[in-house]
Amino acid sequence: MSGFLIRRLAQGVISIVGASIVIFLISRLSGDPILILLPNDASPALIEDTRRNLGLDQPLWRQYLIFAQNALAGDFGRSYRWQMPALRLILDRLPATIELALCGLVFSVLIAVPIGVLSAVHRGGWIDRVGRIFAMLGQAMPAFWVGLLLILVFAIHLNWLPAFGHGGVSHVILPAIALGWYPVAAQTRIVRSAMLDVLDSDHIRLSRALGTPEHLIVWKYALRNAAIPLLTMLGVYFAAMLGGAFVVETIFAWPGVGRTVVEAVFSRDFPVVQAGVLFTSILFVISNLLVDLSYGIVDPRIRDAR
Amino acid sequence: MRASWLPEWARGLPWLPLLVLAAVGLCAAIGEDMFPFDPNQLDLSAAFRPPAWQEKGSLLNPLGADNLGRDILSRIMAGSRVSVIVCFYAILFSGGIGALAGMIAGYFGGIVDAVLMRLIEIQQSIPAIALALILAAALEPGLSTVVVVIVLTYWAWYARIIRGEIIALKGRDYIAFARVAGVGTATIFVRHLLPNIFNTLVVLATLQVGQVILFEASLSFLGLGIQQPDISWGLMLADARQYITNAWWAITMPGIAIMLTCLSANVFGDWLRDRLDPKLRQL
């Protein structure tokens, strides 16, 4: 186990270093921040001065080495626009993004498990069909569109829920739905097929024969076993939620990393883009690592296959 | 539909989704001359005309008109072409590159595999939409950039799955025999490996359709996807949100087009998966 762990950790570190290079290079190619930063009538001398002050006059590879060296010391540079450390800007906003991603994940599981279980129990029945279509709708609609329609209906017309910002539970409901609907289909499928396997197994048949009430069999014994494949995959879905947050945060004025990075891309604020994407990548790598580890614990055969 | 006159393979086909997909394909194929209107034709006097069944609606614009009086039906039809083009190239290249990388990694193993796997992991450790945003800003936004961005995001997805399949296949006796018998690597790839991963590829490609359409929509929504005068459903949504409370149809109709297309592709993909490759169910 520990050899596996060390190998996976090393791979994770390589991924993050690689990701940092990719992000660094592409964001540098994406345009010149100077003209966005300086007024239209700035003199060429000021433009050159500013470029030098920001270190943009160096060759790219040197810029990367400087960046990497500083990043290791916890310094991701100062945001061009916000004129504050990029790292602080991102870290301050990371909890809100994680909160939103977790709420999206909770929403998806809360929907997917009942649908998956009921579809398995009433296999081929109307619950199975309707439930699966509902689950699949999430994979068929852009999250921003769902978000806008939710705001239109629940905030503007019905006035039930707040549409913006970060606060109590009520604030997170609409963004969590917009974000969490997407993976419901995949989760339902996992729960459903796992339930089908378990319901067919000998020990469930035995319990049934012994006269255990059906609801106990389904919701307690069967689900306990059928939930394992879903649990091992939660890290993957959490990572997907982090990605989805880029768009959903923009709609709901959610003070998270996603929205910050999107705006930074538009203003070519490289330090913020680098820090934001890199920290999301680190979360990605950690969640995937957890998935692999949980696989390893549940079924050691899988970890070698991956 | 379980008509007994159908050949056996066609029974139980998801007909409704296939019809939707065929309709999208047809719209994309027939070209703008056949549309009710030029989709970019402005008519400020028809601005915000509601759909035909509503009061003040007109059969001229059955699904209504947008803020510049452009016919929404024509624009949805024109948008289908962008969707089809993006899907076609994005899937062709991401599937092609991904499958090749997966086959090479799985077949040769060792250092080649290690390098490719690290590349795949690097790729998959960057949130797709973030990578796409930066890339789209770096290249000039537009249709071909959307394709490039999607290919760069999805090749790793194919590569990882195909690699797993190839590793399983490699252990089979007939591959080993072929190798011993001196059959060339290229021949082994084409004759023995490709046919065996073909089903998986078809399933993955079908399931990717919906993802590509949603991805394009998100990029266009953020302003770095399809650019005018090209028309895409995602761009229509992005535009319509500015007057969402004035014209529900402008934001709803393209959304429904996206929804029906993605749903159909996914239902069909599911059906294919159950038939061809049930082990992919966690995707």
Next chain:
Amino acid sequence: MKPWQASILAAMSLAAPAVGYAQAPKPATGSLTIAFAAEATNMDPAKYAAGVDQYFFGQIYEQLVRPSPELKKINWLAESWELKADGGKPWLDIHIRKDVKFHTGDPLTSADFAFAYDRLRDNKISRWTHLQAAVEAFEIVDDHHFRIRFKHGDGSYIADNLQLWAMSKAYFEKVGDEEFGKHPVGTGPWKFVSRAIKEELRLEAFDDYWHPTARPGVKNLIVKIIPEDLTRVAAFKTGAVDWMDAVPPSMVEEFKKMPGVTTASFVAPNNLYVAMDAIGEKSPMKDVRVRQAVAHAIDVDAIIKSVLFNQGERYVQVGRGSTGYDPDLKPYPYDPRKARDLLKQAGYPSGFEVPCYNLTSPREPYIKEVGEAMFAYLISVGIRCKVQGQEYGAWITFGRRDRQGHIDGFYSNMWGHGSPGDPGTPWAGHVHTYVPGAGWGITSVHSDPELDVMIEELKQTMDQDKRDALIRRIARVKHERVAGGFPTYRPVVTFAWRDKVTFVGWPLPGFWRNMQQIGLKQ
């Protein structure tokens, strides 16, 4: 009467100068939550990068001179100022008010302006050093009297409200650069309390504020940041906020009819125009007749009405209320037949094909749709636009002569004149011939030696009457020759608030989101 006029008239009575007002105002009480569509990136007036930064520090800091709600320049922290000249070199003689305190309690003195001047001209701090380039010396006479001496005339200095923001030297020396930016201290009506980026700004009314009437009527002000239109509307409708910025144009009519809600519309200081290549060897727009055809071909009024929901005001070279505004200068009437005739005279009886670049990022509401509509009008007279979209990040470098050479064809562009405006700087940038490295014509695709001479003269002219006359002369020529692009409109921004709120729109130098006078009805 248009709504903006109503609100300006309402404001006039409140904005009277404060001299001789004896009674001390009561401290404000209560709380109010409002919504902005955009937020500042930093709050240090010497470091500001974009106009949007003024949304925040403009509540906290003040200038010597400022525009009043009716767009007149009024003395603010300056008690009086005068433009004088010694041996051809101009200088400003400035006396400041003696009753002004910073939020720390320190009195405002000339040393604070000297400090502001030093920071604004420091390349490492400020991005606006060029605005101080003409200044030769800053001389303190006494605590409330100083002089600014110029090497040569600089017209933009007065046009931009004497440039300087009052910054506390004592406070800066106490807390240092970092804290100065994080926790701003000014002389303004609002004290900084806290801010959470992408979330909110909290302010508190400054009880010792010097102005007796133009001051907050509420103790605590919470500014929420909600960029997405629909989300901001939802926040207003659900009652989460009681005042909102930037009602989406498509919803202005609905908001006006909403019971218990007041709206006011203001002309934003951004001036939009269609740039056209008039210098390219083969460019048809080199011919003045083609440019005039363009001016006749686009129905700007119809676009404002249908595409912008009337949330735009047409302008002809210079906006209403700006220096040099000329009410007699009328826009080219929409006349597609005349446009086609002019094209024929210019030798293009069957029109021509040309690239047309459209800005697609919502830099201003509906800017993309406006572009689409304008180019469609051009197509209908035979100027066959091949429309290409431009995203903001690309667009910003796009028109820059130092970056991209010159752009052929047409493209949507803009350059704010300020509010109240002065076109000196924008014209130097996009009408004057491009001169590499000299600061002239940085986005210009035009070249007209006669106009160049006049614009150069304008840059040095500080006297407001002379300036006014010169701007009118340039505007006439620019209009006749359709030089430096075809001016279209200035966006109109609408605010909405519930009836329990009292609000008077005060322009910052350029923006209307100043909370100088906001409060709750008693």
